[in-house]
Amino acid sequence: MESSPGSPGSSGSPDLVAPTRGGRGARERILRAAADLFYADGINTTGMERLTEAAHVSKRTFYQHFPSKAALVEAYLHGQRPSGEQTLDRDDLSPRDRLLGLFAERAATEGRFRGCPYHNAAVETAGALPEVQAEVVRHKQEFAARLIETARAAGARDPEGLGRQLAVLFEGAKALSTSLNDGCPADDARQAAITLIDAAMTGE
Amino acid sequence: MESSPGSPGSSGSPDLVAPTRGGRGARERILRAAADLFYADGINTTGMERLTEAAHVSKRTFYQHFPSKAALVEAYLHGQRPSGEQTLDRDDLSPRDRLLGLFAERAATEGRFRGCPYHNAAVETAGALPEVQAEVVRHKQEFAARLIETARAAGARDPEGLGRQLAVLFEGAKALSTSLNDGCPADDARQAAITLIDAAMTGE
DNA sequence: CCTCATGTAAAACGATCGGTTTACCAAGCC
DNA sequence: GGCTTGGTAAACCGATCGTTTTACATGAGG
Numbered sequence: 107m108e109s110s111p112g113s114p115g116s117s118g119s120p121d122l123v124a125p126t127r128g129g130r131g132a133r134e135r136i137l138r139a140a141a142d143l144f145y146a147d148g149i150n151t152t153g154m155e156r157l158t159e160a161a162h163v164s165k166r167t168f169y170q171h172f173p174s175k176a177a178l179v180e181a182y183l184h185g186q187r188p189s190g191e192q193t194l195d196r197d198d199l200s201p202r203d204r205l206l207g208l209f210a211e212r213a214a215t216e217g218r219f220r221g222c223p224y225h226n227a228a229v230e231t232a233g234a235l236p237e238v239q240a241e242v243v244r245h246k247q248e249f250a251a252r253l254i255e256t257a258r259a260a261g262a263r264d265p266e267g268l269g270r271q272l273a274v275l276f277e278g279a280k281a282l283s284t285s286l287n288d289g290c291p292a293d294d295a296r297q298a299a300i301t302l303i304d305a306a307m308t309g310e
Numbered sequence: 311m312e313s314s315p316g317s318p319g320s321s322g323s324p325d326l327v328a329p330t331r332g333g334r335g336a337r338e339r340i341l342r343a344a345a346d347l348f349y350a351d352g353i354n355t356t357g358m359e360r361l362t363e364a365a366h367v368s369k370r371t372f373y374q375h376f377p378s379k380a381a382l383v384e385a386y387l388h389g390q391r392p393s394g395e396q397t398l399d400r401d402d403l404s405p406r407d408r409l410l411g412l413f414a415e416r417a418a419t420e421g422r423f424r425g426c427p428y429h430n431a432a433v434e435t436a437g438a439l440p441e442v443q444a445e446v447v448r449h450k451q452e453f454a455a456r457l458i459e460t461a462r463a464a465g466a467r468d469p470e471g472l473g474r475q476l477a478v479l480f481e482g483a484k485a486l487s488t489s490l491n492d493g494c495p496a497d498d499a500r501q502a503a504i505t506l507i508d509a510a511m512t513g514e
Numbered sequence: 515c516c517t518c519a520t521g522t523a524a525a526a527c528g529a530t531c532g533g534t535t536t537a538c539c540a541a542g543c544c
Numbered sequence: 545g546g547c548t549t550g551g552t553a554a555a556c557c558g559a560t561c562g563t564t565t566t567a568c569a570t571g572a573g574g
Contacts, residue, residue, distance in 0.1 A: 132521075146436075147436050148434065148435075150352075150354040150355065151354065151436060153561065153562080154562060154563080155560080155561085163521090164522050164523065164524090165523095165524090165563080165564085166521085166522075166565085169563070169564075170520080170521090174562080174563085175562065218437075220436070221433065222489075224489060225433075225489045228488055228489045228491075229429075229430050229433045229488060230434060232351050232352040232355060233422075233491070234351075234355065239491065242489050242490075243489070243490055243491065246489050246490055247490075267498065270498040271499070271502040273482075273486065273495075274479060274482040274498050274499045274502065275478060275479060275482055275502065276482070277481075277486040277489070277495075278477075278480070278482025278483070278485060280485075281429055281481045281482060281484075281485035282429075282450065282478055282481040285426075285428060285429045285432045285446050285447070285450050286446075286447055286450055286451075287432075287447065291477075291478050291481075294471065294474040294475045294477075294478050295475070295478045297471060297475060298479065298502070298506055301475075301509045302502055302505055302506070336550080336551075357530070357531060358531080358532060358533075359530080359531085367551090367552090368551075368552045368553065368554090369532095369533080369534085369554090370534085370551085370552075370553090371550075371551060373533070373534080374550080374551090378533080379532065
């Protein structure tokens, strides 16, 4: 049971994190384990036992870094960059391609589609954690704003309308992929995005 | 503290429940309470204590009707008709209006948007309950099939493509409404649906 | 040397989880 | 009356939840 974290190199357990050294950087390990487990298995079904175990951290250390599990959920969300969304930042692409890049299919790249961590957190907490709810709203609004900005850069006639429509479409691709456990909806979303973008460029 | 239902005999429900004899309707009450609590508060956060209490049913009676909570979740999903989807059945509307009717905004009509019960169940169980996962997939595929059929009736050039695109859009409207706790995305989805449908009718 | 910050391991807390059990009750039907 | 059927109320089970606590180890700085 004593994994002896002091000795580097030997790691018999499925360590998610390379221990920096004797034990410093507990907070990072906690956040990394939370990102893995909360996303893969869900927030409610991930107990503190498994979490601290995966982070190679004692419970005491955990509660010295975070006042509660809810606080960790907040921090977990705050540090999230949902897969695909960063495509909007690529300045090597035209605005149009940046928008379309959101819907690039990545079906088999990752192990399992589990949708947007923010949305999942909203569903799981069901409004019981106001701070989490607020964080989700903040992220979704910010993402929509970035979409609108990109739509404007792409020369859309009604950038706000197009941006919000693409936001709905993007959310739907992730959600339906989660429900179906299959990345195919991304292809349909991409086709729809092309249609919507084209329609937003040409005359009414 | 509740007015005990003295004469439940006139409940016009069909033979869905099929009481072997003289059933007092405990099963119906359980399913009704499950529909309320699972949807509003989530599946994982609704314990058997609160559930049986809300259904005015003893735990013993519950476990005489359902072998486990997981089985109740299955039955709960099986009996669900997500709000809005039944618009597809209205034969007083043209196929096009049936498709558009899905996105009719109903922002303030209900207390709280909580998205699609099937999708929520998929998120909450995170694949831990295979039967539930299968039920979600089944429903989503059936719904997409109905959309495709309606798109075909509407005269779409590529009914399968349009149907699946509208399915993604519909899922996104519900998911984003959940995350934002606001029904506005339905309006954007409706606009996008009009664009997609129109594009599917006119020439390429 | 001592202290202090940071860490670990492990037991224990009360609460609640899903699920089981005991004891009792009221009709329905022979 | 007996007997089954479908129901209620409440105690109880082991397990796990999130959280706290006790006891101990380590390394840097004075």
